[in-house]
Amino acid sequence: MLFRKPGYPILVLLLLLLLGAGWWSWKAVDAKEQEPEVRISRYDRVLDEYVSLGSYTALYRMNTQYPAETKLLIEDVLRLGRVDEPHIEQRLRHLYLDSTMQVLLDEVHRQYADLSDVEEDFRRAFDRLREEYPDFPVPHVYTQIACLGPSVVVRDTLIGICLDKYLGSDFSLYQHTFTEEQRARMNRKDIVPDAIRLYLQSNMGMTSDE
16 A cells, blocks of 8 residues: 555545546646656557567567566466566567457557547546645556456556457447446546556555456
8 A cells, every 4th residue: 555544535436436427627736736747658559569560679669668568468467478488579479460459459549549538537637636645656557458358457556558448338349258237338438437446446455457
C-alpha cells in the first residue's frame, strides 16, 4: 500500500461513481498540481512494428525504452517464458503473426489511431485524485495487445491498457468468446474506469489485473 489517509475508501467510491456516470466537470487545478501529467505511451505500435516488419530498431526500443513493459508482456501476460531466454523475441513475433492476432492488430489501428480523448480522461481523473492526495503516485500508462487476455494490467506505477479488449461490444471476434455481460464492458468508454479502479485496488493491496 502506497498511502493511507482517513476517508480514502469514500474517495474511491465517489471517484468510481463519477467515472461510471461520465461526469468530468471537476474544477481546474493549478498547473503545478497537474505535474506530472498522465501521458499514454503507444507501446502497441512499437510491438506491431517489430511483428510486421521484423524491425530490429523496434526490438531495440522494446528492450531499452520499454524494458518493464516488455518483461511484463512476455512473462506475465502472455507467459511465453523469461524475457532473457534465447529466441524469445521470435516466439513473441510468431504469436502475433497468427491470423486472428492480425485481425485484432488491424482493428486496433483503425479504432485507436488517436487516443487524445482517453488521455484527457486519465488526466482529469488523476488531477482530481491528486487534489485530495498530493502524494498519490501518478502512473505511467501505456497501450499493448494482449491476445485477448487481460483488459488492464497494473504493476506498481505501471498501467497497461490492452486495446484488443476494447474494440466494442459488437466486435465480431468477441461474439463466441465472451458473454454478453463481458462484452458490455469492452468498449472505449470503459478503458479509464477499468484502469482507475484496478490502479486504486492495487494501491490498496488488492488484485491488480483484469
